[in-house]
Amino acid sequence: MLDSAAAVRSTLAAVATCALGRRVTPDDLPPAALRxxxxxxxxxxDIADPDDACDRWWDGAASAIPVELFPGILCGLLALRAQGTAVGVVTVQDPDRLRSLLPPALSEMLDVVVTRQDAPPKPAPDGLxxxxxxxNVPPGRVVFVGDSLTDMTxxxxxxxxxxxxxxxxxxPAALRAAGADHLLPEPASIGPSLLHHLPLIDSA
Incomplete structure (x- = not known):
């Protein structure tokens, strides 16, 4: 839902800057950093203790960088809700960070939110x-949209x-290899048409 690539790269650079004591820019990140x-x-x-660096500086750096929804996402979710479909989020974010990320119009329409404080993170299925x-719905009446390999798993x-x-x-190939049943080509794919995929699993 969130166009966070630039924000994550900037956050990584900011944490590295704090840990190393010298300026690190997004251009200094290794290839495929987002993956x-x-x-x-x-x-x-060359940060000696990355876990400690994230504990110290990640949340502060991330909260200072704005993130926007991909165009069309909000309209698609509103269309789903208008036809009576429940909408939820399962995320590795903590509640405070998630509140700062999601615009109020989106937060208000979510029927369920599961954060890393509620259940072990993906790829574990516990949050789902x-x-x-x-x-109170069975797995066969649900679709899950994600952009990561752990989401698919x-x-x-x-x-x-x-x-x-x-x-x-x-x-796409990596998402398929991780278990994606179908691929969505663009943010405009979010909407009632997602439910067309349900009979495929119901009839299996």
């Missing part, structure tokens, strides 16, 4: 199971249709 765990990226920049329990493990968003950080 690697953040601590791995920081280690490649918790969301299903809170909504978690959805498949939970028995949920996994829809890969190819406008995110990972190429």
């Amino acid at each position: 690697r765990p953040r601590c791995e990226v920081l280690a490649l920049l 199971h918790l969301a299903l329990n809170r909504l 978690a959805a498949r493990a939970a028995g949920i249709v996994a829809l890969g968003a190819v406008w995110g950080w990972h190429p």
